[in-house]
Amino acid sequence: MLNEMKDAVKTWAGSNELIQSVHLFAAQTGAVISSDGMASISLQSGQENVLEKLRSTGKKELWIPTRQMMDRDGNQVSIITLIGKIPLAFPEELGYVAVHIYEEKLSRMLESMEGNPHTNTYIAAADGSLISSRIQERSDYVTLLTHVAGIPDSGEEHYYVDKSRGAPTLVAYSKTLENGWMLVSETPMTYLIRKLSYIRNVTVAVCLLLIALGAILSYFLSKSMYLPFKRLMSRSLSLEASFRTNLPAIRERFVSNLLNNKIASSTEIQSSLSFLNLSLSLNGYVVMLIEIDDYPALERTYSTSDLNLYKFAIGNIAEEIIGESFGCLSTERQANQCAVLVNVQDTPPDEVRAILQTYAGQVSAAILNILKFSVTISAGSRYECMEDAYLSYNEAAEVIQYKLVLGTNKVIFSEDVRLERGGIDYYYPLQMEKHLINFLKNGDGPASAASLEQLTEEVKQNPRLTYENIYRLYNRLLDAVLEALLERGGSVGQVFGEGVFLYRELAGMETIDAIHEWLERVLTRIAAFAAEQETMTNPTVDKALAYMQHNFRSDLSLEAIADSVGLNPAYFSRIFKQYMGKTVVEHLTQLRLEESKALLGGSTMNIHDIARSVGYNNTNSYIRFFKKLEGITPGEYRKQIDRRRL
Known part of the structure; x- marks a missing residue:
């Protein structure tokens, strides 16, 4: 058993090169077992003092500072000893174990640590006694370690400047080692200041170098960035200037979208008002429409740019005058x-x-005075919500069409037109058209103009006619006039010139008077063409005309007329139509009806006798042809003649 314990102690001692030897002490017998052999059967006096010190401290272990011991070869070595009781985990004291460590090897470990050549490093016991050291500079380390040992342990690393031992030194210490030792280092302040001065100088030099490099880089960077930044700033200023320049156009676009019903919500309207900086409310709106009178004449006189300036001026005049009382915006x-x-x-x-009536009159007068042309102004109804302003605009656009009836240079309100003109489904003076066309085919310009004058007066005196009905009426009359021209063997290009669009010209007429004057010129030229056709001689046709004039009161047939000039009926009909612009039957019917009209107005003969006297064996046929040509029956025609006489 004793040999086994001795072998175990040797094994422990040989497991670490730092261990010089290991001793076991038996508490009861005082026997000692050493890793280098049986030392003694009883404790030596020095060992008893150590054990007594351990027992007096009440600790389970105790570190003994460096002291000299003899090794197995008889050499003096510096040893540090750790002594502790056995077992550690129980209160009984069966014995003690002492582990002797080479201080020299511990010192070598300190020397192997990285450091500067001026720093002293110490390992000391808790009472300040030196255990091991690495000394580079001469120092009174005993005083130092005693002072550090007296500093209360806070469980952290600390440092301070020590001036008590001559030249100042920076002392750093730590008492956190588990065995209670202290790790203390001291470095001369002169060395540290010298090192710091070097670092400071290097830092200053580096800073100056960096400043110089920074200045150079800043110069090149600023030079490379200046032009893009300048362009960016220039572009920003340009965009701002462009926005300010285009602000009127943006506002005009907003009004245009509003009147086209492209902005449906009050939220979107409010956002647009804020963006455009417009001080308008969301409630109470009326739209006024200003239309330039006789605009085609201005187009023929001025360039497009001039006309745009005129329209811009109209908007400015209107905003300036109406803006005295109301907020307003204009748009083309x-x-x-x-x-x-x-x-x-x-x-x-x-x-x-009343206010808008006054302002509209002032706007119209200002435009006439400044721009030298007249305008017609219309106004829609009032609507409370701004998003409904398009309804007021639609009414104003509808109402301004009535300048066709009311004339130019007027102010028209939507409620006035609705009250005065209820409208009718359709109206067309067919009888007047028949008279006019008959005169036109015969080349009678004054008579056709008189018929047109009568038609225009009747249109003006009919307050229930809408502008759509009036335009339809004159378009239909133009259809009949051009059809008569074709029947006379003419064409629009032949009479008016190539590239003339009569229907487009009619659509450009703004008033009934303008339509009347234009259509009168059209009738005059067509009548002149028809009269010219009448002067062209064709002996065969002239002979047939004379025969028809002499015999139309009898039952005259096409064959009899053709036989009178020695031609077959088909060929004769063709050359007659080419020369006269109408058929033989149409001419014969016209002769008979003109004669019957004279009898209806100048005699007391009844309808039956008149029909037989002008060549009709059947009275119903006479009445049918008369109504087809004149638009009314013979009896109605006679009543009209009688009323005119009264």
Whole structure:
């Protein structure tokens, strides 16, 4: 058993090169077992003192500072000893173990640590006694270690400047080792200051170098960035200037979208008002429409750029005058129109009408005085919500069409037109058309112009006619006039010139008087063409005309007329139509009806006798042809003649 313990102690001692030897002490017998052999059967006096010190401290282990011991070869070595009781985990004291460590090897470990050549490093016991050291500079380390040992342990690493031992030194210490030792280092302040001065100088030099490099880099970077930044700033200023320049156009676009019903929500409207910086409310709006009178004449006189300036001026004049009482915005609509959005807000409706009437008159007078042309102004109804302003605009656009009836240079309100003109489904003076066309085919320009004058007066005196009905009426009359021209063997290009579009010209007429004057010129030229055709001689046709004039009161047939000039009926019909612009039957019917009209107005003969006297064996046929040509029956025609006489 004793040999086994001795072998175990040797094994422990040989397991680490730092261990010089290991001793086991038996508490009861005082026997000692050493890793280098049986030392003694009882404790030596020095060992008893160590054990007594351990027992007096009440600790389970105790470190003994460096002291000299003899090794197995008889050499003096410095040893550090750790002594502790056995067993550690129980209160009984069966014995003690002492582990002797080479201080020299511990010192070599300190020397192998990285450091500067001026720093002293110490390992000391808790009471300040030196255990091991690495000394580079001469120092009174005993005083130092005693002072550090007296500093209360806070469980952290600390440092301070020590001036008590001559030249100042920086002392750093730590008491956190588990065995209670202290690790202390001291470095001369002169060395540290010298090192710091070097670092400071290097730092200053590096900073100056960096500043110089920074200045150079800044110069090149600023030079490379200046032009893009300048372009960016220039572009920013340009965009701002462009926005300010285009702000009127943007506002005009907003009004145009509003009147086209492209902005449907009050939220979107409010956002646009804020963006455009417009001080308009969302309630109470009327739209006024300003239309340039006789715009085609201006187009023939001025260039497109001049006309655009005129329209811009109209909007400015309107905004300046109406803006005295109401917030307003203008926008160009059609080529000859400018719309003005008027914010009447809470102004009473009866007062709005009077104020707008006054301002419209002032706008019209200012335009005539400054721009030297007249305008017609219309106004729609008032709507409370701004998003409904397009309804007021639609009414104004509808109402301004009635300048066709009312004339130019007028102010027209939508409610006035609705009250005065209820409208009818259709109206066309067919009888007047028949008379006019008959005169036109015969080349009678004054008579056809008189018929046109009578038709125009009747249109003007009919208050229920809408502008659509009036345009339809004159378009249909133009259809009949051109058909008569074709029957006379002519064409639009032949009479008016190639590239003339009569229907387009008619659509450009703005008033009934303008339509009348234009259509009268058309009739005059066609009548002149028909009269010229009448002067052209054809002996065969002239002979047939004379025969028909002499015999139309009898039952005259095409064959009899053709036989009178020695031609077959088919060939004769063709050359007659080419020369006269109408058929043989149409000419014969016209002769008979003109004679019957004279009898209806100048005799007391009844309808039956008149029909037989002009060559009709059947009275119903006579009445049918008369109504087809004149638009009324013979009896109605006679009544009209009688009324005119009264």
